[in-house]
Amino acid sequence: MDKTLVVASGGIDSTVLAYHCAEFKAVELVTFRYGQKHVREAEYATALAERLNVSHDIVMLPTLWGSALTTPGIEVPTRAYDKETMSSTVVPNRNAIMLSVAVSMAVARGIREVAIGVHGGDHHIYPDCRPIFVATFTTAMYVATEGKAEIYAPFVYLTKAQIIQMGAALDVDFAQTYSCYQGKPNHCGLCGTCNDRKKAFRDAGVHDPTLYDCPDLLEG
Numbered sequence: 001m002d003k004t005l006v007v008a009s010g011g012i013d014s015t016v017l018a019y020h021c022a023e024f025k026a027v028e029l030v031t032f033r034y035g036q037k038h039v040r041e042a043e044y045a046t047a048l049a050e051r052l053n054v055s056h057d058i059v060m061l062p063t064l065w066g067s068a069l070t071t072p073g074i075e076v077p078t079r080a081y082d083k084e085t086m087s088s089t090v091v092p093n094r095n096a097i098m099l100s101v102a103v104s105m106a107v108a109r110g111i112r113e114v115a116i117g118v119h120g121g122d123h124h125i126y127p128d129c130r131p132i133f134v135a136t137f138t139t140a141m142y143v144a145t146e147g148k149a150e151i152y153a154p155f156v157y158l159t160k161a162q163i164i165q166m167g168a169a170l171d172v173d174f175a176q177t178y179s180c181y182q183g184k185p186n187h188c189g190l191c192g193t194c195n196d197r198k199k200a201f202r203d204a205g206v207h208d209p210t211l212y213d214c215p216d217l218l219e220g
Contacts, residue, residue: 004113010044013117016167029056035063035070038183067091076181095128119155160200175209189214
């Protein structure tokens with residue numbers, strides 16, 4: 001049977017991606033630790049693998065410094081999810097590093113496809129989520145492996161709201177996903193990614209089951 005190796009963070013996008021891929025193929029999950037300040041997302045990824053009854057690897061990378069997600073003294077931003085607010089959360093070259101390792105793992109296991117949940121809502125902030133990155137990196141990995149592996153990024157032109165709508169159709173339990181950059185038991189509701197999560201559920205017209213310490217949507 002064909003198989004896909006899904007890069008799974010434990011957040012909404014990669015969780016919906018895993019369910020989507022599992023509709024058509026066998027899947028395996030891989031989660032990367034690159035020095036993040038908390039491990040809660042990885043815990044949700046582990047729980048996802050258990051629900052799907054699939055194998056799951058957690059790969060420890062060196063700390064990728066220079067981001068609010070990894071570097072002490074750089075505060076996680078709050079309020080609006082926009083380029084100015086969220087620029088400090090950019091982890092330089094993160095997706096290229098993770099995908100390179102994932103492709104190596106996939107080829108070693110005879111898996112042709114590596115899937116990642118990058119999406120259109122992140123284009124203005126994260127350069128390694130943009131279509132040009134996906135296209136050029138797919139070509140690079142195809143050449144590097146002599147056609148043994150390809151990148152699958154089906155959400156690259158979708159909004160987060162559209163991904164949530166897809167997940168609702170797949171019966172994804174969104175309460176079992178985690179987005180918050182603070183790593184608290186509840187989502188803080190104040191950081192940029194929490195605000196983006198709230199807005200996406202609102203725009204999707206899908207009930208948001210998330211427990212937020214600050215539940216109101218913070219515009220602007």
